[in-house]
Amino acid sequence: MIEDFSMYDEWLDKYEYLIELGKGLEGYPEEKKTEEHLIKGCQSRVWLDCSLRDGKLYFSADSDAIITKGIISLLIGVYSGEAAEEIAADDFGFIEEIGLKENLSPTRAGGLVSMIASIKKAAEDYV
Amino acid sequence: MNIEQIRSRFPILSTKVYGKDLVYLDNAATAQRPEAVLEAINALVHGSNANIHRAVHALSSKATEAYELTREAVRAYLNAEQTSEIVFTSGTTASINLVAFSFGEAFVNEGDEVIVSVAEHHSNIVPWQMMCERRKASLKVLDIDENGELKVDELEKLISERTKIVAIAQISNVLGLVNPVRKIVRICHAHGVPVLVDGAQGVVHCPLDVKATDCDFYAFSGHKMYAATGVGVLYGKEEWLDRMPPYMGGGEMIQSVSFGGTTYAAAPHKFEAGTQNFNAVPTLVPAIDFCREALSDQELIKEQEEVKKYVLDALNAIPGLKLFGVPRRTEDKISLFSFAIEGVHHEDLALLLDKMGVAVRSGQMCAEPLMDRLAVTGLVRASFAPYNGMEDAKCFTEALRRAINMLV
Numbered sequence: 001m002i003e004d005f006s007m008y009d010e011w012l013d014k015y016e017y018l019i020e021l022g023k024g025l026e027g028y029p030e031e032k033k034t035e036e037h038l039i040k041g042c043q044s045r046v047w048l049d050c051s052l053r054d055g056k057l058y059f060s061a062d063s064d065a066i067i068t069k070g071i072i073s074l075l076i077g078v079y080s081g082e083a084a085e086e087i088a089a090d091d092f093g094f095i096e097e098i099g100l101k102e103n104l105s106p107t108r109a110g111g112l113v114s115m116i117a118s119i120k121k122a123a124e125d126y127v
Numbered sequence: 128m129n130i131e132q133i134r135s136r137f138p139i140l141s142t143k144v145y146g147k148d149l150v151y152l153d154n155a156a157t158a159q160r161p162e163a164v165l166e167a168i169n170a171l172v173h174g175s176n177a178n179i180h181r182a183v184h185a186l187s188s189k190a191t192e193a194y195e196l197t198r199e200a201v202r203a204y205l206n207a208e209q210t211s212e213i214v215f216t217s218g219t220t221a222s223i224n225l226v227a228f229s230f231g232e233a234f235v236n237e238g239d240e241v242i243v244s245v246a247e248h249h250s251n252i253v254p255w256q257m258m259c260e261r262r263k264a265s266l267k268v269l270d271i272d273e274n275g276e277l278k279v280d281e282l283e284k285l286i287s288e289r290t291k292i293v294a295i296a297q298i299s300n301v302l303g304l305v306n307p308v309r310k311i312v313r314i315c316h317a318h319g320v321p322v323l324v325d326g327a328q329g330v331v332h333c334p335l336d337v338k339a340t341d342c343d344f345y346a347f348s349g350h351k352m353y354a355a356t357g358v359g360v361l362y363g364k365e366e367w368l369d370r371m372p373p374y375m376g377g378g379e380m381i382q383s384v385s386f387g388g389t390t391y392a393a394a395p396h397k398f399e400a401g402t403q404n405f406n407a408v409p410t411l412v413p414a415i416d417f418c419r420e421a422l423s424d425q426e427l428i429k430e431q432e433e434v435k436k437y438v439l440d441a442l443n444a445i446p447g448l449k450l451f452g453v454p455r456r457t458e459d460k461i462s463l464f465s466f467a468i469e470g471v472h473h474e475d476l477a478l479l480l481d482k483m484g485v486a487v488r489s490g491q492m493c494a495e496p497l498m499d500r501l502a503v504t505g506l507v508r509a510s511f512a513p514y515n516g517m518e519d520a521k522c523f524t525e526a527l528r529r530a531i532n533m534l535v
Contacts, residue, residue, distance in 0.1 A: 011482050012479070012482045012483065015478070015482060016477060016533055016535070019475075019533055019534060020340065043474055044472055044474055064472055064504075065472035065474050065475050066471075066472060066475050066534055067474075067475045067478055067479075068472075068474075068475075097479065104478075105477075105478060105481070107474075108474075108478070
């Protein structure tokens with residue numbers, strides 16, 4: 001997924017890829033679109049849920065903005081299926097490698113930071 | 128004069144963003160500055176940087192003269208009676224806060240009422256809420272109709288004998304509709320109620336003749352009318368300013384200071400405490416010159432009308448696009464277009480437009496109550512200035528179509 005993303009030179013193409021990811025992200029239950037699942041600090045609304053299966057964490061998410069949905073899809077695609085300890089200890093360095101944060105508007109970049117924090121927090125709760 | 132000639136005066140318009148030509152359509156947030164204003168900033172910083180109204184030395188005299196000549200230029204531009212009615216502030220927000228505080232202290236008491244409209248910018252809501260809380264008064268709200276136009280006919284019913292002031296935008300920063308200020312003032316004055324007009328958007332499109340309009344206060348910012356940032360104006364009728372206490376205390380706003388009691392200077396200095404933005408205020412002069420020129424040039428006006436019509440038609444042709452602020456007469460709308468597209472988040476749209484070189488605003492635009500009234504979480508806004516010609520309009524509508532195709 002990260003390789004796919006890095007493949008595009010133009011940021012507009014990268015966004016196109018994020019939009020595709022966003023459109024493909026499905027299955028987040030409506031009843032979990034609650035205050036408790038809402039990630040604070042994003043301009044658009046983003047919901048995150050996580051469950052433990054066979055010692056691994058699996059995330060699901062949704063957003064009302066499609067690019068944000070693509071970003072959260074990218075994040076949970078990378079971390080779903082990993083052990084809670086590994087996620088909690090990860091430095092999320094790939095975000096820097098692909099230059100995602102720098103190419104978001106300041107409000108979206110803030111949202112990205114909040115998404116990362118929420119994923120980490122969810123993992124820490126299971127450690 | 129045509130749009131191309133105007134563009135050549137704004138160096139920033141030839142900027143490239145992401146390797147693409149910049150199409151700057153966020154003029155309602157801040158306008159770009161013409162060369163004459165940039166030169167004035169430079170000349171002030173390099174040639175006359177000294178604090179005003181204080182020292183006897185040459186630089187201070189030069190700076191003071193430039194500052195006070197600006198007051199006269201603003202007075203003439205607004206057709207105000209006298210320069211003492213022109214107060215310099217840091218912007219529209221500061222101007223409205225000044226009135227909300229000082230007018231409130233002098234004239235608003237428990238049980239009194241203030242009226243604003245539902246289509247106001249937060250800057251013309253929150254200062255009044257704060258004042259109402261402090262003075263135990265209440266805020267009443269004038270609604271809009273389904274076109275976005277103010278329900279001026281309901282104003283009369285809203286006014287009571289407890290109404291102390293009405294604060295209304297000349298042009299809404301979201302809807303882009305020119306409100307019938309004269310009519311509003313007439314209705315309010317018939318009940319003895321003064322009117323503050325928020326001219327942040329209006330001053331650049333159709334500056335008020337304060338004498339003809341007879342409004343009591345007029346507030347606006349320099350940076351939306353091509354001047355430097357950090358400077359704004361409050362016009363206030365002498366009869367009000369004289370009876371209002373100062374907003375802030377400090378240097379220059381006093382007549383005499385002692386621990387036994389301090390007396391204040393007369394307006395406008397009473398409201399200009401502390402060091403003023405003397406390197407920015409005089410940029411209002413070339414900015415006003417530019418506004419005058421742009422507002423009177425028939426060729427330019429004709430071109431702008433064509434641009435407005437083109438954008439309106441192009442937006443109306445996009446399936447699922449809903450434009451907010453559609454007046455009965457096109458001439459009541461400025462080239463400011465706020466819209467939503469079914470199934471598309473405003474933020475996604477703005478982000479993609481940005482990557483195509485088009486700068487627009489998205490979100491609630493400092494008008495949350497209006498967003499609630501329109502039942503939207505946010506909108507995209509494209510606001511045009513005289514330097515945005517047909518080329519920009521075509522780039523914008525083409526980029527918009529492309530972005531929608533990506534998102535839907």
